[in-house]
Amino acid sequence: MLSPLRILVAEDEDTNYLYLSALLTRFNHSVFRAVNGKEAVDFIRETDDVDLVLMDIKMPVLNGYDALKLIKKLKPYLPVVAQTAYALSDDEQNIRAAGFDGYIAKPIMKNQLVNIIDSIHKH
Numbered sequence: 629m630l631s632p633l634r635i636l637v638a639e640d641e642d643t644n645y646l647y648l649s650a651l652l653t654r655f656n657h658s659v660f661r662a663v664n665g666k667e668a669v670d671f672i673r674e675t676d677d678v679d680l681v682l683m684d685i686k687m688p689v690l691n692g693y694d695a696l697k698l699i700k701k702l703k704p705y706l707p708v709v710a711q712t713a714y715a716l717s718d719d720e721q722n723i724r725a726a727g728f729d730g731y732i733a734k735p736i737m738k739n740q741l742v743n744i745i746d747s748i749h750k751h
Contacts, residue, residue, distance in 0.1 A: 632655070633745065634657070634658045634680075635658065635659055635680045636678050637652075638662040638665065638681060638682065638687065638692070638695065639661065639662075648741075651738055655742070655745075660675075673702055680709065683695060683728070684710075685712045686712075692710060696710075696727060696728060700727055708727075709728060711731070711736065712734065719731075730744055
């Protein structure tokens with residue numbers, strides 16, 4: 629069993645957040661929430677011990693792409709994984725080109741999430 633991570637979930641939809649939180653806490657990870665991109669950036673600016681960010685692409689105030697740019701300026705090595713409901717082939721290219729460390733398509737499946745976290749853990 630890998631050691632627990634401190635994970636920021638940037639997600640404006642309550643149902644999606646509660647689902648992710650339930651999955652992550654089942655694996656003993658600590659979960660924090662930001663309901664928009666600006667909140668996510670502020671959280672990262674003020675908190676030093678986050679291991680991973682799960683970033684919804686479509687959020688109010690500041691979208692996932694814009695939030696990513698600001699987070700990477702603050703903490704270039706912090707892994708940020710995009711969550712997207714739009715898993716088209718050019719979306720993956722756009723997500724990777726933007727600088728995300730990976731992406732996961734919604735609806736998020738437990739095995740996909742575990743694989744993403746394992747890959748982040750190994751770096």
